Amino acid sequence: MNVDVLNRSAAPIVSSTKMAIADCDIHPRPAGVGIGGVSKSLYPYLSQRWIEHVEAFGITYRQPWEKGAAYPKNQPQACRRDAFLPDGGSPGSDLRFMAQQHLDPNNVALGILNPLTSGQGATNPGLSAAIAHATNEWQKAEWTSQEPRLRGSVVIPYEDAAASVKEIEARADDREFSQVLLLSRTAEPLGQRRYWPIYEAAAAADLAVGIHAFGNGGWPNTAGGWGSYYIEEMVGHSASQQALLTSMILEGVFEAIPKLRVVLVEGGLAWAAALGWRLDRQWRKLKQEVPGLKRAPSEYIRTNVWFTTQPIEEPEPRMHLAEAIDWIGWDRVLFATDYPHWDFDDPAHALPFRMTEAQRRGVFMENARRVYRGSIEIAG
């Protein structure tokens, strides 16, 4: 974080930076001036039809603003001040700078790229598909083909399952892509049938499905209407993740597609055990309503779902978090920094409690290797 206001309780700090780590949430961003919300860096990968559209109409989402996010962030572009390029360019827009500031010093051997503001959830579905495709071409040309430590995410226009499947199938044999990327705040809960072709295509290609916080599904971000503040939005990402996971479990997604690997990104992880308990308790009384489930709901979390760490919960004492991880299993946890965003978690300090060697290796590398195809050959 940019601001550190509290002295943390004394806990044995085990440096993690000596070993090679996997960072499962890194945000690259197209460089340069945006026109109507789309960076000109994507123009080489867009058809003339969509360039002209962007120039005339821009891109709109189910939220008010022509520029910027629904809630004003607390930092420009929600980024670390020191992550802006020396020439003032956007954080995450230059591979060499990212390598010098993050990949090299933090010994990142495997980095999963999650490009945001990539047209996902745009009101115009055709434009959403075009920007997603362009973003994937740009990831490959300018990032993954240039840097063997990085793996891409297949950005998909998830509200259009057919277009999404086409995009996934186009990358199915490209080992530079390790997952399919969705945002959490969708037009309908993600367990619903309209999204199943996406999961089937991802599972068929052995790609994980990463679901990152944010998105503009159009629904208020709470059951009681729109929150007022950015802090409500940020805290509320865990509510959205709970809701979409509940939907995926109860609709039977994991029963229908048992090979599916879902990674929940940036929504926290300490809530997962409690959600499992609540689901199991209610399911025992209400299971007649969801006959597709063959196992207790919490069991699907144990077999099909992973959680990235950042922004890691910070209880006092910090050991309580380790206990919360005990409940869901250490094999479910994937380390992430969220570079270059302001709430970046430093691998040397984010998990300041005692772990066994196996737990540490799992969280910082081995779990990621099991989740992301094409990462097994990464040294670490």
Place this chain on the structure above:
Amino acid sequence: MSDRPAPIDCDVHPVVPDIKALLPYLDDHWQEAVVRRGIEGLTTISYPTRNPLSFRQDWRDESGRTAMDAATLGRQALDPFGTRLAICNCLYGVQAQYSEDLGVAMSRALNDWIAREWLDRDPRLRASIVVPMQNAELAVDEINRCAADKRFVQVLLLVGSEVTLGRRQNWPIYAAAERHGLPVGIHAGSMYRHPMTPVGWPTTFTEEYVNQATAFQSQLTSLIAEGVFAKFPSLTVVLMESGVSWLPAWMWRLTKFWKGLRSEIPWVADPPSSIVRERVRLTLQPFDAPPDAASVMRLMEHVGSDEMLLFSTDYPHWQFDGTDALPAGLDASIARKIMAENPLRTYVRLNDRETTP
């Protein structure tokens, strides 16, 4: 439970048997409106009649329901637990009507019906004031009207509101509650202006009910972020039928973001976890407990306070069987506090000698 004090049940639900039961408590205009317009009743989809959760099977009568009169509630919910006092939270959907005029008329009728048909008939019963959430000014009028009756011990809101509960337009409700010494109780349920999830309408009851916990998380975030606890230093907020075990993880996340984002909400001067432990209480059922007793106590350590939980059965909803209302694993001293001490501290009016047997 012989070694424990007689419990105070902080969440029981009288059931309106039929909208006709409220007719004597409506004026001529609204009586006629109900009859001529064929208003069929205000049972909401939060607790559909036939749903397994809405009524525990062994408590149902021939109509598939129960809790429709004070004698039955006393026999099923109070006597078996040796309950000394119980707080009635009537979940008839007056708040979900789109017309605030209907909201006011039905709230008034419901509160008067509760006073006459329930509180007058069993001295162990207390109640929450049902308010027309459609309009804060009108809600305040109803609070002021009912508060003179000391058997009303709380203001009742639903977690699914039209605008987030912390927003300033709701503050007159909190001012009135504080002035009368009434906690604000937020119960599962909704005005149904928005889906119960932040990502759209659920397809099943199970999905909706599970998501009530996420709604509570968001409303508590709203109350803290908007500064309700700073503005109203004597106000207590009680979460009812919210689930309990989600609380620590939510508290950790909010407190972390408060460290980074408090400049956005400078009136929140204390860590949210401290505010919650001092000012927020939760009813016991459903606890959504871990399956093993050791984890229950570990979870209580994460909650970080033995003063937050208030005994409840959630009668007649099906949360547990027999009389096993307390999750296995709670140690005896915490259990004692939950049963009576915490409720008596939370609800000032329960200590009122004039109205308490």
